[in-house]
Amino acid sequence: MRTQTSALRSKDLLGIEPLSPEEITLILDTAEGFKEVSERPVKKVPALRGQLVINLFMEASTRTRVSFEIAEKRLSADTLSFSASGSAVEKGETLIDTAQNLMAMAPDMIVIRHKHPGAPKMLADRLPASIINAGDGAHEHPTQALLDAFTIREKLGRLQGVNVSIIGDISHSRVVRSNIHLLTKMKANVTLAGPPSLMPVQIERMGVRVVNSLNEAIEGADVIMMLRVQLERQGKLSFPSLREYYNTFGLTPERLRRAKEGVMVMHPGPMNRGVEIASDVADGPYSVILEQVTNGVAVRMAVLYLLGGAHMAE
Amino acid sequence: MNLLIKNGRVIDPSQGIDAKLDILIEGGVIAKVDKKLTSSAEVLDATGLIVTPGFIDLHTHLREPGHEHKETIATGTRAAVAGGYTAVCAMANTMPPNDERAVTEMMIAEAARHGACRVYPIGAVSKGLAGEALAEIADLRAAGCVGVSDDGKPVYNAQLMRRALEYCSMLGIPVIAHEEDANLVEGGVMHEGYYSTLLGMGGMPAASEETMVARDVILARITGAHLHIAHLSTAGAADAVRTARAQGVKVTCEVTPHHIALGDDSVQSFSTYLKMNPPLRSKEHRDAIIDAIADGTIDAIATDHAPHHFDEKNVEFDLAPFGVIGLETAFAVCYDRLVREKMIDLARLIDLMSCGPARIFNLGGGTLATGAFGDVTLIDVETPFQVTNTFRSKASNSPFVGETLHGRVAATAVGGVVKYDLREVAALPGTKSRKRKR
Numbered sequence: 001m002r003t004q005t006s007a008l009r010s011k012d013l014l015g016i017e018p019l020s021p022e023e024i025t026l027i028l029d030t031a032e033g034f035k036e037v038s039e040r041p042v043k044k045v046p047a048l049r050g051q052l053v054i055n056l057f058m059e060a061s062t063r064t065r066v067s068f069e070i071a072e073k074r075l076s077a078d079t080l081s082f083s084a085s086g087s088a089v090e091k092g093e094t095l096i097d098t099a100q101n102l103m104a105m106a107p108d109m110i111v112i113r114h115k116h117p118g119a120p121k122m123l124a125d126r127l128p129a130s131i132i133n134a135g136d137g138a139h140e141h142p143t144q145a146l147l148d149a150f151t152i153r154e155k156l157g158r159l160q161g162v163n164v165s166i167i168g169d170i171s172h173s174r175v176v177r178s179n180i181h182l183l184t185k186m187k188a189n190v191t192l193a194g195p196p197s198l199m200p201v202q203i204e205r206m207g208v209r210v211v212n213s214l215n216e217a218i219e220g221a222d223v224i225m226m227l228r229v230q231l232e233r234q235g236k237l238s239f240p241s242l243r244e245y246y247n248t249f250g251l252t253p254e255r256l257r258r259a260k261e262g263v264m265v266m267h268p269g270p271m272n273r274g275v276e277i278a279s280d281v282a283d284g285p286y287s288v289i290l291e292q293v294t295n296g297v298a299v300r301m302a303v304l305y306l307l308g309g310a311h312m313a314e
Numbered sequence: 315m316n317l318l319i320k321n322g323r324v325i326d327p328s329q330g331i332d333a334k335l336d337i338l339i340e341g342g343v344i345a346k347v348d349k350k351l352t353s354s355a356e357v358l359d360a361t362g363l364i365v366t367p368g369f370i371d372l373h374t375h376l377r378e379p380g381h382e383h384k385e386t387i388a389t390g391t392r393a394a395v396a397g398g399y400t401a402v403c404a405m406a407n408t409m410p411p412n413d414e415r416a417v418t419e420m421m422i423a424e425a426a427r428h429g430a431c432r433v434y435p436i437g438a439v440s441k442g443l444a445g446e447a448l449a450e451i452a453d454l455r456a457a458g459c460v461g462v463s464d465d466g467k468p469v470y471n472a473q474l475m476r477r478a479l480e481y482c483s484m485l486g487i488p489v490i491a492h493e494e495d496a497n498l499v500e501g502g503v504m505h506e507g508y509y510s511t512l513l514g515m516g517g518m519p520a521a522s523e524e525t526m527v528a529r530d531v532i533l534a535r536i537t538g539a540h541l542h543i544a545h546l547s548t549a550g551a552a553d554a555v556r557t558a559r560a561q562g563v564k565v566t567c568e569v570t571p572h573h574i575a576l577g578d579d580s581v582q583s584f585s586t587y588l589k590m591n592p593p594l595r596s597k598e599h600r601d602a603i604i605d606a607i608a609d610g611t612i613d614a615i616a617t618d619h620a621p622h623h624f625d626e627k628n629v630e631f632d633l634a635p636f637g638v639i640g641l642e643t644a645f646a647v648c649y650d651r652l653v654r655e656k657m658i659d660l661a662r663l664i665d666l667m668s669c670g671p672a673r674i675f676n677l678g679g680g681t682l683a684t685g686a687f688g689d690v691t692l693i694d695v696e697t698p699f700q701v702t703n704t705f706r707s708k709a710s711n712s713p714f715v716g717e718t719l720h721g722r723v724a725a726t727a728v729g730g731v732v733k734y735d736l737r738e739v740a741a742l743p744g745t746k747s748r749k750r751k752r
Contacts, residue, residue: 094625096629116630116631116633117513117515117584117631117632118513118630137514137515138515140514177512200510200517201506201507201508202508205508205511206511206512237500
């Protein structure tokens with residue numbers, strides 16, 4: 001795949017939806033270079049030296065937050081992270097006030113995770129810093145989709161024409177929305193499956209195929225992406241029990257036998273073993289789940305570099 | 315109290331008038347409408363303007379008592395006259411709610427002291443708007459309430475709704491229904507459709523409105539009482555009203571300017587000034603509502619003017635309160651989207667904003683017939699203007715700021731007294747920078 005552009009148009013990364021295929025390719029190509037940095041004995045480059053990056057995590061996160069912090073450190077940025085608990089947010093400070101106070105200390109970039117859709121855009125509209133969306137409600141999680149695409153491209157050599165099936169709680173997933181935007185822009189074929197009570201209305205209009213069963217979704221898939229089930233939803237209105245969920249949509253070794261030889265099994269984490277995915281599959285030969293995590297650092301380095309470092313170097 | 319309005323094009327759908335006429339108001343009431351009138355009264359020159367019976371808003375949140383940081387009776391009625399309204403119906407969800415005579419009397423007294431237009435309080439259906447026991451509706455009626463509503467929330471208990479309808483049929487006032495099944499809405503913040511899916515936001519399905527409209531139409535049928543559907547926003551709700559009315563059920567309804575003008579696609583900006591309940595609907599619903607306006611199913615355009623403080627709206631979309639202001643932009647928005655787009659003619663729009671509301675709630679006004687209230691609105695439909703953040707409302711949560719519209723209100727007279735005159739407003743210094751900018 002050839003890069004046709006050398007910079008991102010926006011100062012922010014709010015989602016995949018606003019990106020062009022060329023911009024996506026640019027980020028993935030840039031990440032390839034940064035992956036090599038992480039394999040060196042001295043895992044550091046000076047690209048963001050002197051820049052301040054604040055990680056504003058208003059919702060719980062392990063993987064994404066650690067991944068961003070590592071990416072920032074490997075780019076030599078000054079970095080600090082804080083979460084809603086233990087901050088002035090607990091005292092009732094609004095998001096905008098928090099952000100404006102942080103802005104007064106002149107960060108170059110703010111990475112934000114927030115439970116409400118649109119929160120990163122609120123900051124992007126009001127602050128001169130580059131805003132990176134690290135997940136906003138069920139809206140978007142762009143760096144997750146980018147690292148997923150990076151992992152697929154690395155294994156299969158392409159995205160175009162790849163059959164990707166995404167399975168689980170589609171309604172409440174930001175990962176699925178960012179992945180649909182990215183994969184359809186890159187001309188991959190996306191199939192969704194999950195309980196209809198967790199399938200949002202008119203999602204077909206996003207350019208995907210919706211099927212009724214896990215088996216149907218597995219057939220012909222090059223990539224199977226399992227989504228996390230939010231445990232607090234069981235036994236309420238969306239589905240009856242975790243047991244029944246596992247029996248209908250859990251990815252087990254038996255079901256995986258229907259899949260293509262060499263199928264990739266992905267999961268954005270955190271996993272519920274024995275709910276959406278059996279341990280034998282998660283830890284099995286087809287799983288690339290930990291490679292996704294490794295690639296996450298490289299992809300986030302690429303995003304930080306393109307938003308911060310690249311135009312600094314001009 | 316005496317006023318001569320000269321040289322305007324008078325359109326009064328209540329009498330089928332559309333002609334260049336003068337209007338003489340004496341003692342606060344219409345004395346004469348004729349050609350080339352003369353009088354010693356103050357003269358309001360209406361050359362080049364449309365002259366209509368004053369607009370009546372069936373659905374206004376004046377916020378007083380209790381939420382005076384959002385709006386007061388004084389500021390809300392000043393906003394009303396700036397939008398051509400000579401009367402507004404004030405919703406009951408104040409703090410305390412208007413569920414007893416003392417609150418109604420306070421509102422009426424405050425409107426008499428500081429109000430710029432007529433204020434008709436709407437009483438609560440249930441005590442404390444709690445949806446459990448009937449408020450003292452006869453007492454509220456005696457104090458001046460012109461209808462009852464728990465607006466802001468539905469009347470969940472079907473038996474309570476039935477009894478309210480029966481009780482109000484004795485008093486000759488409508489029950490105004492906010493139709494929403496909150497179980498179906500379940501934390502939703504925008505219309506459920508493609509855009510809620512795209513944005514990952516909780517959806518408020520059209521079915522949440524339509525199931526409740528269906529229920530209440532059935533209750534209106536068995537009680538024979540007058541049901542008025544507030545802020546109707548879906549195709550199915552319009553169908554239900556159309557069908558029921560054809561069968562003789564006494565059901566009326568209103569739609570808001572924002573449901574006519576805006577769609578759920580606009581929420582992609584995440585602007586909290588696009589968050590209201592019912593939510594902005596998808597194109598199919600908007601088209602169906604405009605069809606229902608054109609075919610006469612809709613009786614009135616009502617603003618659902620819902621002022622909120624800047625700080626309350628300056629938060630994440632999920633966290634912002636529902637509601638937008640509408641009094642000062644209602645006519646122009648509708649004129650642009652309905653009349654200029656040739657969906658309806660100007661007389662029909664005036665009927666929806668003035669005569670229709672008066673007719674269905676049995677209010678004075680809505681006509682320029684001799685002896686009627688001297689409530690008159692003058693409109694300039696020729697000159698385009700830009701909506702700016704200089705509202706007379708205390709609030710500025712309007713989705714229309716920045717839009718260029720036609721149909722600006724030029725002057726408003728209430729009981730023969732000029733309460734708003736654009737020419738004077740334009741001459742006042744310092745009216746531009748009153749509001750916070752953002």
